[in-house]
Amino acid sequence: MIITxxxxxxxxxxxxxxxxxxxxxxxxxxxxxxETKTGIGLAANQVGINKRVCxxxxxxxxxxxxxxxxxxxxxxxxxxxxxxxxxxxxxKTMRHQDIVxxxxxHSGKLSFSANSKEINDAFECVCVQHxxxxxxxxxxxxxxxxxxxxxxxxxxxKKIGRNEKVTITKGTESKVLKYKKVQPMLKDGWxxxx
Ligand SMILES: [Zn+2]
Numbered sequence: 001m002i003i004t005x006x007x008x009x010x011x012x013x014x015x016x017x018x019x020x021x022x023x024x025x026x027x028x029x030x031x032x033x034x035e036t037k038t039g040i041g042l043a044a045n046q047v048g049i050n051k052r053v054c055x056x057x058x059x060x061x062x063x064x065x066x067x068x069x070x071x072x073x074x075x076x077x078x079x080x081x082x083x084x085x086x087x088x089x090x091x092k093t094m095r096h097q098d099i100v101x102x103x104x105x106h107s108g109k110l111s112f113s114a115n116s117k118e119i120n121d122a123f124e125c126v127c128v129q130h131x132x133x134x135x136x137x138x139x140x141x142x143x144x145x146x147x148x149x150x151x152x153x154x155x156x157x158k159k160i161g162r163n164e165k166v167t168i169t170k171g172t173e174s175k176v177l178k179y180k181k182v183q184p185m186l187k188d189g190w191x192x193x194x
Contacts, residue, residue, distance in 0.1 A: 002032070002046050004085050006139065013045050013052045013135040015066045019105050022065030025053040026105075030061055039084045041127040043134030046085050054131035058124040064103040067132050071100035077114055077165045077176060078145045079126050080193060085139070092193065093143040095126050097165060114176050115165065122167075122176045167193040 003009065016022040025044050033042045033055055043054040056062045075097040082090045098113045114122035130140060160166065162180040168190045169175075175190075186192065 001048070002036070002042075002084050003048055004087070006086075006141075008048075009045060009085060009134065009139055010137045011045060011050055012137045013043075013050045016051050016053060016104075019065055022051070022053045022105060023063065025049055025051055026055055026063030026065065029053065029055040030057070030063070033057055036084055040123060041131045042084060043131045045134055045137075052135045054135060056124060056127045056131060058120050058127055063105060064101070064128070064131070065105040067101050067103040067128075067135070069099050069101050069129070069132060070109065071098075072096040073098035075115075075165065077122075078167055078193060079114075079122065079176075080167070080169070080174065081126060081130060081140045081143075083130070083140050086141075089140075091140060092145040093126075093140055094145045095129050095143065097125070099125065099129060101128065101132070116176075119173075119175055169193050 029042045029044060032047055033039045040058050041054065041056045044051045052066045054064050054067065073096050076094045077097050078092050079095055080090055081093045097115055100109050100111050102109055112125040112128050114125040160179045164179050165176055166179050166182055167174055167176050168182050168185060170190045
């Protein structure tokens, strides 16, 4: 059962003591995630287990036990996100373009980058940040990308740099590309997702 009360999702999760304990929780989470059919990630506290375990299933199933982000890029990008705990909400968030994480069940570091032609890389990179946030009691609403109200002459929209990464969407498809590559596509039905 996936918890849908925001207040309950604000609790900080505790580290699991052993990888074995984490693996048991991970297996349960993957089962729950598969049952949702549409979900790509799930954190233990979303099913009422306040332990630092989460699963991601974008390219392949990935269990993360006591994960932590050890490096994150200054570059960020805007992405449209959803959450199994808030099935009726979709919003634009700001996420780091590149992250490096560590987890007790993976030797060495794991890197995720949205700086790729493969849209699944962006999904996975966002999903890992989203799930680790859950374990810290942070929801996507805390990461919402809010455009400041435009006051003429004071904060007129910033020009997007040619090499700046942007998210574009067309129907259900979305891509993360450099703005210079996106410009011609905008005439072809793609919409800038900012
Ligand atoms: Zn979520």
